[in-house]
Amino acid sequence: MDAVLESLGLDQACLMEKLEEGIQLMAMNCYQTSQHLHDCTIGMPPHSDYGCLTILFQSCEGLEIIDRSNGNWKAVPDTPESLHVHIGDHLEVLSNGRYKSVVHRVVYNSRCRRISIASIQGLSMDQKVITAEELVDEKHPTAYKDTSFREFLQYLLSTTDYANGVSYIDSLRIFNP
Ligand SMILES: O=C(O)CCC(=O)C(=O)O
Numbered sequence: 134m135d136a137v138l139e140s141l142g143l144d145q146a147c148l149m150e151k152l153e154e155g156i157q158l159m160a161m162n163c164y165q166t167s168q169h170l171h172d173c174t175i176g177m178p179p180h181s182d183y184g185c186l187t188i189l190f191q192s193c194e195g196l197e198i199i200d201r202s203n204g205n206w207k208a209v210p211d212t213p214e215s216l217h218v219h220i221g222d223h224l225e226v227l228s229n230g231r232y233k234s235v236v237h238r239v240v241y242n243s244r245c246r247r248i249s250i251a252s253i254q255g256l257s258m259d260q261k262v263i264t265a266e267e268l269v270d271e272k273h274p275t276a277y278k279d280t281s282f283r284e285f286l287q288y289l290l291s292t293t294d295y296a297n298g299v300s301y302i303d304s305l306r307i308f309n310p
């Protein structure tokens with residue numbers, strides 16, 4: 134996280150403090166294998182993760198990320214004993230879009246039962262994530278509404294689109310002329 138903030142030229146000691154007091158969500162997912170499933174059956178629909186960073190372990194291949202340059206899905210290779218780190222929606226808001234949250238999905242792996250463990254680091258329930266004012270100027274007006282974890286949960290309860298692959302970050306975009 135320090136490296137990301139440094140790359141943005143931000144001294145966000147107070148963000149680091151808020152993160153330390155924030156929420157860590159652990160999601161453990163198990164994707165059974167079956168002869169009725171094939172390698173392009175969707176196990177988890179496309180989404181980006183709420184939070185600053187996600188640290189993810191996968192037991193075998195199945196995770197795919199979207200290549201923003203052409204819209205194609207790319208498999209994340211199964212590299213033994215490695216963890217994947219994803220940028221989440223918080224960092225896209227904070228960085229005013231300099232960093233983009235990673236849109237990902239999971240497809241079934243017909244060769245093995247797949248287990249993944251995702252740890253999502255975010256701010257506490259009512260702590261607002263706000264675009265850093267250092268990254269806002271005439272050429273780069275604020276491009277996202279601020280948000281909190283509670284607002285994200287309210288969004289989840291109010292929509293069925295999330296399960297169909299609609300990203301929460303899209304609901305935060307401000308369309309500047
Ligand atoms: O199973 C995976 O590899 C991804 C899980 C995931 O995206 C999530 O829990 O948010």
Ligand SMILES: [Fe+2]
Nearest residue numbers: 180181182237
């Ligand atoms: Fe995810």
